[in-house]
Amino acid sequence: MPTNNFNINGLSSEQVLISREKYGKNTLNYKRENNVLDDITKLVKEPMIILLFVAALIYLISGNIGDAIFLASAIILVSIISIYQDSRSRNALQKLKKLSQPHCKVIRDGLVAEINSDDLVVGDSLMVEEGTSITADGIIVHSNDFSVNESILTGESLSVFKDKNKEDNLIFTGTTVASGLAIATVTHIGNETKLGKIGKSLESITEEKTPLELQITNFVKTMVISGSFVFILVWVINYFISYNLLDSLLKALTLAMSILPEEIPMAFTSFMAIGAWRLMKMGIVVKQMKTVETLGSATVICTDKTGTITENKMSLAKIYTLNSNRIVAPEAANEDEKQLIKIAMWASEPIPFDAMEIALHQAYIDLQVKDERPNFKLIHEYPLGGKPPMMTHIFENTTGKRIIAAKGAPEALIAISNLTSVEKKEINNAIQTITSKGYRVLGVGDSDFKGTNFPKTQQEFKFNFIGIVAFYDPPKKNINKVFEDFYQAGIAVKIITGDNAATTKAIAEQVAFRGFENSLTGDELMKLSEKELEESVMNTNIFTRMYPEAKLRIINALKAKNQIVAMTGDGVNDGPALKAAHIGIAMGKKGTEIAKQAASLILTEDDLSKMVDAIAMGRRIYTNLKKAIQYIISIHIPIILTVFIPLALGWIYPNILSPVHIIFLELIMGPTCSIIFENEPMEKNTMLQKPRPFTTTFFNWSELTTSIIQGLAITIGTLAIYQYSVYMAYDEALTRTMVFTVLITANIFLTLVNRSFYYSIFTTLKYKNNLVLLIIAITVAITGVLLFVPPLTRFFEFEALTMSQLALSMAIGFISVIWYEFVKMNTRSKNKPIES
Numbered sequence: 001m002p003t004n005n006f007n008i009n010g011l012s013s014e015q016v017l018i019s020r021e022k023y024g025k026n027t028l029n030y031k032r033e034n035n036v037l038d039d040i041t042k043l044v045k046e047p048m049i050i051l052l053f054v055a056a057l058i059y060l061i062s063g064n065i066g067d068a069i070f071l072a073s074a075i076i077l078v079s080i081i082s083i084y085q086d087s088r089s090r091n092a093l094q095k096l097k098k099l100s101q102p103h104c105k106v107i108r109d110g111l112v113a114e115i116n117s118d119d120l121v122v123g124d125s126l127m128v129e130e131g132t133s134i135t136a137d138g139i140i141v142h143s144n145d146f147s148v149n150e151s152i153l154t155g156e157s158l159s160v161f162k163d164k165n166k167e168d169n170l171i172f173t174g175t176t177v178a179s180g181l182a183i184a185t186v187t188h189i190g191n192e193t194k195l196g197k198i199g200k201s202l203e204s205i206t207e208e209k210t211p212l213e214l215q216i217t218n219f220v221k222t223m224v225i226s227g228s229f230v231f232i233l234v235w236v237i238n239y240f241i242s243y244n245l246l247d248s249l250l251k252a253l254t255l256a257m258s259i260l261p262e263e264i265p266m267a268f269t270s271f272m273a274i275g276a277w278r279l280m281k282m283g284i285v286v287k288q289m290k291t292v293e294t295l296g297s298a299t300v301i302c303t304d305k306t307g308t309i310t311e312n313k314m315s316l317a318k319i320y321t322l323n324s325n326r327i328v329a330p331e332a333a334n335e336d337e338k339q340l341i342k343i344a345m346w347a348s349e350p351i352p353f354d355a356m357e358i359a360l361h362q363a364y365i366d367l368q369v370k371d372e373r374p375n376f377k378l379i380h381e382y383p384l385g386g387k388p389p390m391m392t393h394i395f396e397n398t399t400g401k402r403i404i405a406a407k408g409a410p411e412a413l414i415a416i417s418n419l420t421s422v423e424k425k426e427i428n429n430a431i432q433t434i435t436s437k438g439y440r441v442l443g444v445g446d447s448d449f450k451g452t453n454f455p456k457t458q459q460e461f462k463f464n465f466i467g468i469v470a471f472y473d474p475p476k477k478n479i480n481k482v483f484e485d486f487y488q489a490g491i492a493v494k495i496i497t498g499d500n501a502a503t504t505k506a507i508a509e510q511v512a513f514r515g516f517e518n519s520l521t522g523d524e525l526m527k528l529s530e531k532e533l534e535e536s537v538m539n540t541n542i543f544t545r546m547y548p549e550a551k552l553r554i555i556n557a558l559k560a561k562n563q564i565v566a567m568t569g570d571g572v573n574d575g576p577a578l579k580a581a582h583i584g585i586a587m588g589k590k591g592t593e594i595a596k597q598a599a600s601l602i603l604t605e606d607d608l609s610k611m612v613d614a615i616a617m618g619r620r621i622y623t624n625l626k627k628a629i630q631y632i633i634s635i636h637i638p639i640i641l642t643v644f645i646p647l648a649l650g651w652i653y654p655n656i657l658s659p660v661h662i663i664f665l666e667l668i669m670g671p672t673c674s675i676i677f678e679n680e681p682m683e684k685n686t687m688l689q690k691p692r693p694f695t696t697t698f699f700n701w702s703e704l705t706t707s708i709i710q711g712l713a714i715t716i717g718t719l720a721i722y723q724y725s726v727y728m729a730y731d732e733a734l735t736r737t738m739v740f741t742v743l744i745t746a747n748i749f750l751t752l753v754n755r756s757f758y759y760s761i762f763t764t765l766k767y768k769n770n771l772v773l774l775i776i777a778i779t780v781a782i783t784g785v786l787l788f789v790p791p792l793t794r795f796f797e798f799e800a801l802t803m804s805q806l807a808l809s810m811a812i813g814f815i816s817v818i819w820y821e822f823v824k825m826n827t828r829s830k831n832k833p834i835e836s
Helices: 013-023 036-044 047-061 065-100 199-204 211-242 245-259 263-281 290-295 335-346 355-367 410-415 421-435 479-488 501-510 522-526 530-539 548-560 572-580 593-598 609-648 659-676 701-727 732-753 770-788 790-795 803-818 820-830
Strands: 103-108 111-116 125-129 137-149 176-188 284-286 300-303 315-321 326-328 376-385 390-397 402-408 440-447 464-472 492-496 519-521 542-544 565-569 583-587 601-603
Touching (some): 137 376, 211 245, 211 263, 263 609, 290 583, 290 609, 300 548, 315 335, 315 421, 326 421, 335 355, 335 440, 335 464, 355 464, 402 410, 410 440, 410 464, 421 501, 501 519, 501 542, 522 542, 522 548, 548 565, 565 609, 572 583, 572 593, 583 593, 601 609, 609 659, 609 701, 659 732, 659 770, 701 732, 732 803, 770 790
Parallel strands (some): 300 492, 492 542, 519 542, 583 601
Antiparallel strands (some): 125 176, 315 326, 390 402, 402 440, 440 464
16 A cells, blocks of 8 residues: 555544444335345245246136146245246345455555445545546545546536645545545545435436347337237137136146246346356456356457556666667666656656556665655646646745656657757657667656746646656566457457557567557557548557547447457546447556446456456357257257147147146246356367457348257157057046157257257267256256156146157157257358367
8 A cells, every 4th residue: 555645644543343233234225125025025926936826816716726836836946947047147146246345545543445435424634636427426635636527516527626724625525636636534435425415316227128128128028029919819719619717728838938038038038147147256347247148259359468468577678868868777876867767757647557657666775875755745746647647746844945847658758858969869869779679668757946926837838857766567477368369269369558669569579469460659640530440440459558548439430340348448548448348457556546437347457368268258148048048949849849739729638738838838948048058168279260240140041940840749658659559549647748748859959959059969069068067967956856756747737658759758858869969960061170
């Protein structure tokens, strides 16, 4: 933590506890979180629960007490499964919320500490600095060139300058620090803050549904409407045939149950929530659930250089002064060169948090005999600004001695210093020599301005150009592999940095970055027309000397070319681009609160390799969800048709399946799609494929066709065994048992076959998913009990099968599914490179 140089002790640990006891925690409490009672209320409105309840009631009225009790038990079991899934999703989201809550700095017991914003108390000394979000209301007691963006409260986009001596000396929750630093005594927290009192309005904000959510919702609605129509039709037809109201209603309910795909919304919700939880365990905090869906589609990654490609472990490596005209290491510095380091330190923040400024403070301590920092007070500050950027600090001691120090892009200092053409040439030669080796450079200058009426902008000072300080930030050891993984996955990588072209090119070349030869600066980019820019962003991979407007133009131009853009960032100036990107990625350690707020993902370890994992997870979740839904569609078709066709065509046994059989099949299918498929590992060719277009329809025709054909093939199997049983003059119970056995067998093998639509069943059996064996074993065991334990066999209106009847039913179930392995074999033969 930075040193406390403000002579502010803050609260003691005991005072913190007393204040928390009196005023509570710093949380906004409005919207009540969903709980188990809410889940039960939601369940009561579910179509499947309503149908089960009506069916149970009909059985009860008609005297079938056993069937009524079974369906009532099924309602309880379905409810328990649904509540468990909801609670599992909710717990995953709660963990994410805790991990993504904002942090803040306070002074307590005389030391600066970083705490969760929830733990702030009234009376705390809250330290806020550029790029942070203010997390409590307070009164400023100390500030340096401090300005705040209060648009969330006032709607005014311009920043407001504040200090303790102004009438406006208050800070408010939810506002953001635009520049400088301040320390404020906390006066209000939680619901008592200004934002808290108007926070009710925030509850009305609802997140828009993603294309995938809309497609799934529309698909389920279509099925529900279709089911309702068929339900009414079948009820009417049966009633006019039998004139038995309850019996015809029961037949219609059976069909309606078979049509409802209630597993699909449950699968979608649990896949997204558990996927976000899995990402969290990998060190990736997902702030917006829709990001999980988008991840697998990313086509471009826009990344910063410092701290993302490099270690962000800046060390002062080289120094150059105009007087000595030599490039040396800091250890070999003469007096002029030590003075350069000293001025560079004064141009840095008094409490350094930037890696380069920390290195300058450390170099000053190492080289100076006497530490003069406690004797000087910062009296005026010009924050980082301009194109290219620079910053200026003005310090003064008690005797009136003044230091005016500036640092920034060398071009910025050169432009406002009195330099001869020879001196400019010498400086540029030095810069070229230093940057060609991958060093990051800053120009340093000072001014001898007199008086107290400081210029409006720092560029109005007359500066003396002193020299260059150069830092080395080594590339991360794993970055070569990270880039290679992105390239293999068909994802383009672009570097967007505020650093100069020579340094960026040198680092890019060291890490085998593709396209390091060509670059574009922010100024060059801003001169391009929209059409020229769209072509440029596709062909250029390095963008240097970038500022917020330029970064935003890059993101928008890539989006205009139908790219799905992921953008990494950590600073205030990254906020607009992070917000505009499809996937905004903030750095958890060095990222500002502004960046974290704008982003949809936070990398807790600032490690870009996590994005490879995140994209792989996104592709895995999407693929597994698609497998689950294709499975649901495939297995629903034979259930629907096996119920409907004998009924509609007036076959000898029209009620071959009743509600108790349908609900049993539903209880098997639910866990299969939500548990087995969610837990499936990523297939080995997943990260070798190109990103799927984000515009791709989830239920595209070719995949729907596959599911429909698979479903029809199983239907042929069930109806074939039905007709075989009739031909053999078997009674209704035996026919029902054989049909049911075919359905169960087909369900088991469909689960195994559809684990991959490319690799063979022999390959997928090696996948690590212990739940497959468990669910199948439970299914087989329960089916065996139903078929061979007499009381249950009678209850389900089954009949014990002979070994030959059982073998025939299982064989037909197996054949009705296994044919798809030949389709996969044909696919693999056409795409042999993917297999390798």
